[in-house]
Amino acid sequence: YDNALAERVNGILKNEFNLDATYKNLKTAQKAVSQAIKTYNELRPHLALKMKMPVDLYAA
Incomplete structure (x- = not known):
């Protein structure tokens, strides 16, 4: 599981944030991953959380 x-x-x-793309260098790839994870955790609502964002639930 x-x-x-x-x-x-x-x-x-990979699909929503296009992280399966080819990047020029490691620094660019790391920045893309960091931004995607931040968006995933702070800006993107999650169906399993009743369309709330994880950061809002954990802050409460």
Whole structure:
């Protein structure tokens, strides 16, 4: 089950945030991953959380 969750998150990051693209260098790739994770956690509503953002639930 743990692997299924990890694969799901990886799929979302690749598909919604285009992280399967080719980057010029490591620094550019790291910046893209960092921005995608921040958006995923702070700006993107999650269906499993009743369309709330994780950051809002954990702050409460």
